[in-house]
Amino acid sequence: MKKTLIATLFGSLVFTGSLLALPNAAAAELNFPHIETVGTSELVVKADMAELTVEVVTKADNPAKAKAGSDKAVSDFLARLAKAGIARDDVQSANLNLRPDYLYDPETRTNKEIGYLASRQVVVTLRALDKLNDLLDSALQQGINRIHQINFKSSKEAEMIEQARLMAIKDAKQKAAALAEGFGERLDGVWEIRYQAQGAVRPMVYKMSAAARGDVAESYQEAQTSISDRVEVIYRLK
Secondary structure: OHHHHHHHHHHHHHHHHHHHOHHHHHHHOOOOOEEEEEEEEEEEEEOOEEEEEEEEEEEEOOHHHHHHHHHHHHHHHHHHHHHOOOOHHHEEEOOOEEEEEEEEEOOOOEEEEEEEEEEEEEEEEEOOHHHHHHHHHHHHHOOOOEEEEEEEEOOOHHHHHHHHHHHHHHHHHHHHHHHHHHOOOOEEEEEEEEEOOOOOOEEOOOOHHHHHOOOHHHHHHOOEEEEEEEEEEEEEEO
16 A cells, blocks of 8 residues: 555656656757847827816715716716717716715814715717817816826727737848848748737827927827837747
8 A cells, every 4th residue: 555655656746747847848849040039110100089088076065966966067078079079989978986075183083074076987089189179178168177088099000000010020030030141040930939919009198399389289189109019039040
């Protein structure tokens, strides 16, 4: 019985050791002349869309009044958006967030309830940047009192992603060819490609030159957006 147990444990240790050795075995497959390159790219284009996130926060002495104030501001803003030709599918309004409002009393060292806060967010996809400034003014006029962020985008996002990928591939090829030629070697084809999508297009801040001239609306229209990509390639050498 003891011999059987010892033999079983020994077999388990050998099996575990073989599993741990697998990465080294995989690395040994690269024991041949090769070049590893990293291709990168960054594409910057003029934005023609924007995603605007705004919020209304109302305060009242009871929950019903706070909710009513928030709902009215959002309703008025949605009506203004519809009048401006913004499609309903391009507008997302979040659910109501209602919470007590407290004020710290240093004498009693306690938080005293002084009312209620109601808040709702609205996200608007704007497909014409020349309307952005008017939209911001309209939001403030309708009771929207917080502008969280403005993400500038491009309607050609899918094309940008594909173009950036091709640029990264071309960059990897050129680097590998130049390195091989520089060392008097020749490439013998691709051994491995490692690639991971880089995610969403990165918005960029608009240029300040237009804003400096006093034309706020034009400054938004000069916003840019960019996307980058990266690919890692291992080439065999002849």
